[in-house]
Amino acid sequence: MAIFVTGTDTNVGKTIISSWICLHLGWDYFKPIQTGGNSDNSFISSITGVPAYDSIFSFSEPIAPHVAAKINGSSIDIFKIQLPKHRKSLSNKIDSIPTTEHERSNFISAATQTKDWEKENNKIVIEGAGGVLVPLQKNGIKMVDLIRHLKVPVIIVSRSTLGTINHTLLTLEALRAREIKVLGVVINSTCEESLEYNSKAIAEYGSTEILATFPHLKEVTRDSILSVQMHDSMKTLLESH
Incomplete structure (x- = not known):
């Protein structure tokens, strides 16, 4: 059982809303792609106390993911991003693309992962980076493609x-x-008049x-x-x- 928290923009309040859900429901937290260091994982852990799984792709630069990856000589492969099958089982970052059939076989399909996750009755909030059309790869892969790959419903955070x-x-x-x-929209209120x-x-x-x-x-x-x-x-x- 999982939901994906996306937003209409950067700094729209996705992490705050994710922490709110984690606190009220006791769900775990997973931000698969992180730029600007490990600040969101640290924030969620300190605020909620729930397990916060390591990001699969993490870059220190606070810039768009595909640019951060390029600067670091890396590339973001969404097929490396999997839902944790067991609580706190995801602990290792992956920073290279598998090149052999053997390496590829180590990754389980998103559909199988989702089925196993539901079977274990684990619950997780997945937070995206930026909005749904933020590029992840130079070949046109975007955040929305990661959401589709994970096969989870979405909550949109808007201003x-x-x-x-x-x-x-x-x-x-x-x-x-x-x-x-789309399950619905959470409006992060900063302007009461409108x-x-x-x-x-x-x-x-x-x-x-x-x-x-x-x-x-x-x-x-x-x-x-x-x-x-x-x-x-x-x-x-x-x-x-």
């Missing part, structure tokens, strides 16, 4: 500010065009559900995040996938 309607509808369109299931209108517009024109509105936190701590209540309907929705 409440001007421009969010367009950004959110574009994200919905990109996901649906690839037949990826929140109500933008929420209604996203729900109506995007034919989607606004799962929650997350308030602006003056201080980001375990207690402040946990104090934001999660509706039972959202808990039920997430637990059913």
Whole structure:
């Protein structure tokens, strides 16, 4: 059982919302592609206390993943990214592409991994890097292709500010065009004046559900995040996938 948390942009609040879900539901955390060091894993671990699996591809530069990989003489292969089959079993980074049939055979298909994960009844929040169309490889592979590879449903984190309607509808369109299931949208609120209108517009024109509105936190701590209540309907929705 897993969900993928994506966003309409960088710094839209994906990590905060991921930690919120982990805290309320006790799910594990996995960010397969990390740029800018290991800050998100460290944050999740310190805030939630849940297992945070090592990123498969991690780069110190806070830039787009495909650029960071190129600078480091590497390449991001989405087929190396697998859902952990057992709790805390994923601990080793992979930084080279398998070149032989033997190496390829060591990787289990996404469908099999997902089936095994559900069988074990483990639960995990997967966080993406940037938005759904951020490039991962020079051959055109994008974050949305990783989501499709993992075969998991998506929650979109969006802003409440001007421009969010367009950004959110574009994200919905990109996901649906690839037949990826969208559970709904969480709006990370920073602009109360436009929140109500933008929420209604996203729900109506995007034919989607606004799962929650997350308030602006003056201080980001375990207690402040946990104090934001999660509706039972959202808990039920997430637990059913």
